[in-house]
Amino acid sequence: MSVFQTRPTLRWLVPTGAALAVLGGGAAIGTFASAATPNLPERSAAQLLVDLQTAHLDGLSGTVIKRADLGLPSLPGLGGQGNAELTSLVSGTHTLRVWHAGPDQTRVALLGTLGETDVIRNGKDVWVWDSQAKQAEHSTLDGSSRPAGQLPTTPQEAAEQALAAVAPSTRVSVGRSATVAGRDAYELVLEPRESASLVGQITIAIDAAEHVPLRFQVVPRGTSKPAFEVAFTQVDFTRPDPAQFVFNPPPGTVVTEGSHSAGRPAPPAELERPTVLGSGWTSVLVAKVPQLAADAGPETGDTNADLARGLLGGLPEVSGAWGAGRILSGSLFTALLTDDGRLLVGPVTPERLYEVAQSTR
16 A cells, blocks of 8 residues: 555645644654664655655554644643543643554554543444543444544654645755664655744654654744654554454443544534635635634533633734734644634744735635
8 A cells, every 4th residue: 555545646735734733743852763873875855755655555553652842721621641532632742552454444542541542444434432431433434435534643644744745835855864663764854935834844754664654743943842743662564463453342332323523522513614725834724613703792501612712712812904813822833713703723923824814804
């Protein structure tokens, strides 16, 4: 199976995908690479891109560490080491076990102090199992569907979401070789040329033999410390036993059928399909969420919406020709909620969001 089998040519996803991936990523300090630099044959950036495109992966299993330090405020239910809820991946340090045996057989286990949450795909069957809550949700995909991704759980997924089109907006180069999870790796470096982007650099460590990503890092502009990292600490390229993808609910498990993750609410009814404005590293996602408008009236009775509005109410107020609202600034992204119920998010400066907000009034 090609690592990028859905991309037969070098048509990577635009960096908006990277921005969304970063919201759920991890950060780190190069704890996954050894101090020694392996002596590898020289390869150009173009050759490494071809390596990624043409790599074939029969299967793998391993342990992945994710760390996040995105400059987010502390929010209930988000982040925290040892938390096994999928929403916790936006912050803190987390350990995951992963198994992959092709596009229709994957398993990811988010390990926590008191339990784990598994997302399992076996053919058309998808399971989300919370061992601590003793809940499991089952859904069935049709022939054209694929499970909706929540957050990248391996360097490969992160790289697929973050690699931009090799165009004038991106400087591509080769970094230092490294040893990641005990394996020699090349380093591909992507640097946005656009000053409105908060992303300073993306580095992808590529296995020298298998040509698949072993580590993925994002460094904010103006700093040298990664604010996002997902990396293997142990990896085995042997195809996993098919039994790894068969899920039988343990006794006492409450099983439900549905399209939403177990135990998590559906999106607000008023949430319209978002649009993406701009291109490259300064793309901005725009959605209309009237229910969460910064100037909305008294409590609505919708617990989730009222909680979200209460949290947003503590954010700094901003205003300009585009209107008024509240802003959340992280190290790799900015989010703006306007008083008229528009939500704008991107890996960009506040000024870029104000510009887009003005154009969408």
